[in-house]
Amino acid sequence: LKVQVAEIDIPCAFGPAYEGERVRGADLYAQCGGGKTQCTELVKMADMNKIEDGKVEIVGPDITDLKEGGTFPLGIFVQIAGREFQDDFEPIMERQIHHLINYIQGIMHIGQRDISWVRISKAAIEKGFTLKDIGVVLHAKFHQDFNKIVDKVQVTLYTKKEDVDKMTATARENYKTRDERVDKMTDEGVETFYSCTLCQSFAPSHVCTVSPERTGLCGAYNWMDCKASYEINPTGPNQPIEKGECLDPKLGQWKGVNEFVYKASRGAVTHYNFYSLVIDPMTTCGCCECIAALLPSCNGVMTVGRDYSGETPCGMKFTTLAGVMGGGASSPGFVGHSKFNITQKKFILGDGGLLRMVWMPKMLKEELKERIVARGEEMGVPGLFDMIADETVGTTEEEILPFLQEKGHPALNMESLVG
Ligand code: SF4
Ligand code: ZN
Structure with missing residues (x-):
């Protein structure tokens, strides 16, 4: 440079x-x-x-x-x-x-x-x-x-x-x-998603694809913002992507997106899924507001925000997680996402959606309370909010599992997450 x-x-x-x-x-x-x-x-x-x-x-x-x-x-x-x-x-x-x-x-x-x-x-x-x-x-x-x-x-x-x-x-x-502003929009309702490559200076192979139901993992850019950014600067970091043929509706994979990401990552990333953290998740860069991780013994997932500095049940603090997977790779079992994305309807829907959420820091949970309660009701589990453990319950899988069992957390009866 x-x-x-x-x-x-x-x-x-x-x-x-x-x-x-x-x-x-x-x-x-x-x-x-x-x-x-x-x-x-x-x-x-x-x-x-x-x-x-x-x-x-x-x-x-x-x-x-x-x-x-x-x-x-x-x-x-x-x-x-x-x-x-x-x-x-x-x-x-x-x-x-x-x-x-x-x-x-x-x-x-x-x-x-x-x-x-x-x-x-x-x-x-x-x-x-x-x-x-x-x-x-x-x-x-x-x-x-x-x-x-x-x-x-x-x-x-x-x-x-x-x-x-x-x-x-x-x-x-x-x-x-x-x-x-994107709350009423759906991924099915648009033909065009937007790329964001603003973070490639730190994570060279990282390409965010921003769809109405998956805001950028930094939380700063949603679909509307990318659209406006493209209007201001047509050769800039936010390019329209014709999503093209849907290759997997459950996991969220499109032919047009794969082709774009392959080029924009200079061949490093061939494909990724929008709605899964287990199978070929979207790439993650160091800016993510939150990082979700698989918790195999609980048959669920956890997520942690940047503003929580304590231990988490996946065995890593946020800073460690961001260091391990913030380089722009797709890391099965983990995915970076925005806070808002947690309560968007497509959030890890390919893995079971928000009903898989078994642990969040108390602060993040409280911040999103209204939306988590509403999403739980929508998904048929009205008490979901109170079933999600936090650091006051425990910070290891062993510590939180009895709580989940006692509360009857839906993840425990869902299809096994680990093959
Ligand atoms: Fe763009 Fe945010 Fe993704 Fe960075 S994290 S590439 S700024 S949407
Ligand atoms: Zn970034």
Whole structure:
């Protein structure tokens, strides 16, 4: 990769060459998010005369006020105005924050939405990096890369806990509205799915295919978002895929998708299934909001979100799981997926669907409670929510099995998952 230093007025080098760079423990100056503090991102459309182009405001202490090794909460709030801008474009702009912050030498960005994680190196601080530079980068790159739709960009960076919490609550309402835009759609109802190859810089053979009933595993892109992204940028990372002949309706496999994925992965992936984690699941990259895993003794599956740092019944914590399978391969027995996908109707339906879910972290379960209850009822098991174990019941298969038996969890009477 060639280092492409555009005219972006920050003290650090900037460009795609720095995207894959890590900030390891010994190099770390300070961090936010990653389960230690709250770190949230939100892009919102604004009225042309309500914002000031290029304004970057830090509300609260800056990184220079922190001691080495410190943590701080962060809310990145970007407002965009443009004659051609639509609120449908907000998620697309928001997802750019990931690679744009990664382009800054010495700064690392992981995740998205309300589970972001930013690590800042000592080297960057020595060069003079401050939080304002995040705003400078977003302003400059949004203009450069999206000049068709962007006229004004204003960035506010919140670093006081109460402000970040308030912004996070607003952000979650926005995420919910966006997620629900595909709620009434079905995979059968469209002929076209969309690819997403935005993550190939980290996971070269990874190709997300986003269908109405399978949102991108990062949770940031659903079918509507990919469609809008293709409209803005017809040669970009979200291409329409004619799904073509259905090769397996139960597991969710289409000829057109296979052909696309084969090409887009440069021959590394020949096929995958949308609705199974047991048989040739979709590929997974490191951004996934959750990772589901097979629990053979329980004849079911578990899933764990990025924001849960404890042990899980599959024997691996989220970070270990993401490390093992986030490289862009299809790993039978595991699959990365978004939080929202858990209650979408096609979620691992080829393996039995949500009725296979035997363990989730309490926090994730509570977050999705309303939707899990509704989906359980829809699938004929009204009490499903209370049958799903969490870490208060146990974090090994042996610990949770008696609970599942006592509750009469449906997975125990389903067809065996392991051949
Ligand atoms: Fe795109 Fe998938 Fe990466 Fe999300 S995880 S940005 S949908 S490739
Ligand atoms: Zn990714």
